[in-house]
Amino acid sequence: MKKFLLSLYMKNGAIVIAIVLAIIASVLVPNFSNINNLQTLLKQWATPVLICVAINFLIVTGGIDLSAGYLCGLVSISCGLMLMVYELPVSVCLLISILIGSLFGLFNGCVICYLQIPPFITTLGSGYIAYGLAQIISGSRSINHLPDAFMSLGNTRVIGTLPTMVFFSAAIVALGWFFMSRTTYGRKLEYIGNNEKACLLGGINVNRIKCISYVQSGLLAALAGIFLTMRTGSAAPTLGGAGMPFEAVTACVLGGSALAGGFSPIIGGAFGVLILKITENCINLLNIETYIYDALLAIVVFMAIVAEVLKSRKLQTK
Amino acid sequence: MKKNLGRSAAISNIGYPLGLVVFYLLISLFVPRLLTLASIFNILTQASVTVIAAVAVTMVIISGGIDLSCGGMFSLAGVINAILVVNLNVNPLVSIVITLLTGALLGGVSGVTVARIKIPSFIATLAVGNLAAGLALVFAKGGSMAGLPDGFKWLGRGEILEIPVAVYIMALFVVVGSLVLNKSAFGNRLFGIGNNVKVVKNEGVNIERIVILVYAISGFCSAFAGILLSSWLGAAHPTQGAQYQLDIIAACILGGTSMMGGEGKILNSALGAVIISALRTTLNLMRVNSYIQNLFVGSILIVIVALTTYLQKKSNKQSALF
Numbered sequence: 345m346k347k348f349l350l351s352l353y354m355k356n357g358a359i360v361i362a363i364v365l366a367i368i369a370s371v372l373v374p375n376f377s378n379i380n381n382l383q384t385l386l387k388q389w390a391t392p393v394l395i396c397v398a399i400n401f402l403i404v405t406g407g408i409d410l411s412a413g414y415l416c417g418l419v420s421i422s423c424g425l426m427l428m429v430y431e432l433p434v435s436v437c438l439l440i441s442i443l444i445g446s447l448f449g450l451f452n453g454c455v456i457c458y459l460q461i462p463p464f465i466t467t468l469g470s471g472y473i474a475y476g477l478a479q480i481i482s483g484s485r486s487i488n489h490l491p492d493a494f495m496s497l498g499n500t501r502v503i504g505t506l507p508t509m510v511f512f513s514a515a516i517v518a519l520g521w522f523f524m525s526r527t528t529y530g531r532k533l534e535y536i537g538n539n540e541k542a543c544l545l546g547g548i549n550v551n552r553i554k555c556i557s558y559v560q561s562g563l564l565a566a567l568a569g570i571f572l573t574m575r576t577g578s579a580a581p582t583l584g585g586a587g588m589p590f591e592a593v594t595a596c597v598l599g600g601s602a603l604a605g606g607f608s609p610i611i612g613g614a615f616g617v618l619i620l621k622i623t624e625n626c627i628n629l630l631n632i633e634t635y636i637y638d639a640l641l642a643i644v645v646f647m648a649i650v651a652e653v654l655k656s657r658k659l660q661t662k
Numbered sequence: 663m664k665k666n667l668g669r670s671a672a673i674s675n676i677g678y679p680l681g682l683v684v685f686y687l688l689i690s691l692f693v694p695r696l697l698t699l700a701s702i703f704n705i706l707t708q709a710s711v712t713v714i715a716a717v718a719v720t721m722v723i724i725s726g727g728i729d730l731s732c733g734g735m736f737s738l739a740g741v742i743n744a745i746l747v748v749n750l751n752v753n754p755l756v757s758i759v760i761t762l763l764t765g766a767l768l769g770g771v772s773g774v775t776v777a778r779i780k781i782p783s784f785i786a787t788l789a790v791g792n793l794a795a796g797l798a799l800v801f802a803k804g805g806s807m808a809g810l811p812d813g814f815k816w817l818g819r820g821e822i823l824e825i826p827v828a829v830y831i832m833a834l835f836v837v838v839g840s841l842v843l844n845k846s847a848f849g850n851r852l853f854g855i856g857n858n859v860k861v862v863k864n865e866g867v868n869i870e871r872i873v874i875l876v877y878a879i880s881g882f883c884s885a886f887a888g889i890l891l892s893s894w895l896g897a898a899h900p901t902q903g904a905q906y907q908l909d910i911i912a913a914c915i916l917g918g919t920s921m922m923g924g925e926g927k928i929l930n931s932a933l934g935a936v937i938i939s940a941l942r943t944t945l946n947l948m949r950v951n952s953y954i955q956n957l958f959v960g961s962i963l964i965v966i967v968a969l970t971t972y973l974q975k976k977s978n979k980q981s982a983l984f
Contacts (some may be wrong), residue, residue: 406782460975461967462921464728464784465911469963472908476957484953586904590792593785603781615686615916635804645789 358599358615365622369463373626378587383505384632385625390513391416391571392591396599397520398564398617399592400613401557404524405537406605407463409589411452411471412565416584419445419569424487424579427494432449434493448474449562453555463558471586478500478581486580498574509571516564521610533557537605587638594641597648620644678918681801682933685938693944701943703826707818707894709939710832710905711736711887713932716913717839718883720931721876723914724843726856726923727776727783729877731768731791732884732910736903737798739765739888744898747814754814762885768794769881780791787877795904802900810896818894828890832932835883839928852876856923908956909938912963920974921967938962 370377395412402409419441426437448470455466498509524530532553536543543550567586572583597603598619599612624637690696696705715732722729739761768790775786820827828902843849851872854862863869887906892898916934919926938959945955 404783408784428886455964455968459968459971461964461971462784464788465915465921465967466964468730468908468911469960469967472956476953476960479951479953480957484951491826493683576911587792590788593788603785605782633800633804635796635799637796638792642789642796644794645785646775646793647787649775649779649789659777 348387356612358612361598362615362618362622365619369622369626373629375629376626379505381625381629383507385621386510387507387575388625389618389621389658390507390509391568392588392595393513393614394516394564394571395588395615396400396592396595396617397517397610398561398610399589400596400599400601401524401530401533401560402463402612403593403596403603404533404605404608405540405554405557407456407554407557408467408593409449409452409561409565410464410467410586411448411474411587411589412467412568412592413563413584413586414471414478415445415448415565416569416572416588417581418448418474419566420573420579420583421482421487421581423573424490425481425572425592427490427579428487431578434491434497434570435615437552438570438642439596441570442563445562445564445566445569446559447562449559449565450555453558454564456558457551457555475581482581484581488578488579490577490579495574495577496583498571509574509584513571516567517610517614523612525606529553529556534608535605537602590618591620591641594645594648597645603649644649678927678930679933682916682930682937685937689937689940689944693947695773695947696940696944703829705936705939705943707826707828708943709936710826710828711891711894712909712913712935712939713832713961714835714887714890715880715884715906715910716917716935717835717928718876718880719910720914720917720919720928721839721843721849721852722783722880723919723921724856724923724926725852725873726859727787727873727877728911729769729772729787729880729884730784730911731772731787731881732887733741733903733905733907734770734791734794734796734798735765735881735884736888736891736906737900738768738903739885740796740892740898740902741798741802741807741900743854743889744810744892745801747811748807748809752797754811758889761889762882765885765888766878766882769884770874770878772881773877774841776877777870777873784878791907795901798900798903802898804900806897806899808897810892810898815893815896818890818892819896828894831890835886836928836932843928848872848875853924856920856925858924872899905952908959908963909935912966913938913961915963915966915970918966918970920970922971922974 375381399409400411422444423437423441426432427434428438430634452466452470455461456463499507501507502511513525532543532548535548536550536553540550573579576583595616596608596613598616599609599614601613625642627634627637695701719729719732742764743757743761746752746760747754770789772790775781776783816827818828822830843852851862851867855869855872859869888903891902897904913935914926914931915921916937917927917930919931941958942955945958
């Protein structure tokens with residue numbers, strides 16, 4: 345029994361923790377199991393999970409995208425401007441927004457892969473560029489009263505009362521899982537994370553594969569920006585922010601990703617985000633100061649690091 | 663693929679400082695006021711915080727790592743010091759020592775994570791930085807802490823012989839840092855680790871200890887910079903460090919520190935920090951808001967890294983030919 349539980353935890357740790365946490369929260373925290381609160385929880389889950397999927401594809405090769413949060417803000421405000429100032433149709437606006445995100449990701453990817461500049465430097469710099477651009481084009485203002493045609497895309501309620509954006513996000517998690525574990529693209533990323541030199545010698549176009557993963561990150565960050573705009577109802581340059589990528593890294597770690605690269609389960613990461621959001625939700629419901637959450641994220645990463653050490657020690661002794 | 667110890671054809675010894683000084687003069691063409699003694703001291707005082715952190719971050723980068731925890735560390739150091747001095751009435755000198763030790767300890771934590779557990783340095787230090795930033799907010803209960811004694815404020819605002827105290831402190835850090843990096847066995851091994859870990863390992867050097875030490879030094883310097891910052895501002899703000907992370911990394915890169923490790927000069931990083939401080943002051947005078955300043959600094963960061971990496975590659979190719 346003990347062995348069974350242990351293996352269940354090792355394989356699906358995040359899922360188990362999420363379920364246990366949800367049960368504990370619904371017993372101890374008043375209003376947690378309220379249907380409205382659970383919906384809010386899922387809505388809060390829908391955006392960061394996209395960043396988490398993107399970051400999963402990056403940390404598997406030892407990369408990172410620190411610009412993802414700021415890119416959300418840039419996409420959000422350009423979306424708002426296109427809708428309200430230039431009065432473009434919603435579909436065109438969505439297309440251009442996603443294009444902006446992908447191009448930004450392509451820029452990151454090219455600088456990182458073809459100029460061989462460490463990803464954290466590139467994305468630290470490009471993040472501030474995105475933030476600056478967002479502030480310039482918006483004049484540091486946010487845009488409210490977005491058209492219904494846009495808002496309803498993410499907020500229409502289907503199957504009971506869940507908004508569509510939750511289903512979109514779930515679909516993207518499923519797609520991410522498919523790409524990571526069922527296509528050569530995902531396999532190659534895992535190989536690169538395990539041994540980049542061997543991949544080069546084996547004839548894998550390492551630079552191109554890595555570059556694609558950064559484009560994907562930009563694209564998903566754009567989607568996250570759009571969803572965030574739909575959820576909050578206003579387009580603002582400050583949406584997202586610097587903390588978002590770190591939250592995503594924390595979620596990946598909770599989901600069982602190896603921080604040194606080589607292995608990154610998407611589904612685990614998605615449940616990692618759920619764990620974080622349940623925690624944040626409880627912190628809000630219990631009226632505890634919200635900045636505790638930031639300290640908590642870092643502590644979780646450290647505990648995960650310690651767990652990783654213990655795991656690797658166990659493997660060594662075996 | 664890696665270069666000889668500490669040498670590069672692309673960047674000569676004198677070229678960088680000279681280039682940076684010329685760059686400063688170029689900026690001052692637009693704003694003549696930058697050349698007055700008062701504004702030079704003002705820029706140096708503002709730069710001192712960045713310089714002190716950049717001294718240690720240069721060492722970390724030379725060893726092949728990176729420290730992204732400086733910003734959080736600035737905030738935490740300021741807050742811890744303020745709590746000790748204001749709330750607990752500890753003697754400022756004692757509280758500074760305690761704060762510096764805390765910084766070194768937290769730096770050591772990232773060091774252990776990087777050296778022993780082999781977690782990439784940017785993730786380890788990002789986590790430590792976020793932890794420090796979070797703790798700063800928790801300790802300060804979200805607000806800023808005023809009421810620091812005047813004797814303590816002297817550190818950031820006082821003058822000796824009409825030169826700000828902060829400038830002396832900054833110079834001290836640069837000199838001691840350069841000596842440690844260039845004249846000690848520790849510094850020598852840092853270059854070795856950045857250039858070729860295997861060779862240093864085969865010599866029987868305890869690499870883990872050196873890497874842990876360099877991150878601890880970085881934590882120590884960041885904590886000092888945080889104390890200086892709160893002394894200069896006159897209060898400890900729990901988010902005071904957030905804006906400095908970009909400047910510190912940009913300063914190191916502007917100073918020609920190689921992101922691949924194994925190459926860098928502390929004096930150049932310090933000059934890089936001064937240039938950035940001058941740039942920000944200029945933009946402030948031109949009433950450019952801070953987001954757009956960050957856009958400038960961010961672009962400079964990417965362009966300079968791209969340029970130096972390109973030049974280094976080129977010089978490596980040439981040396982491979984002959």
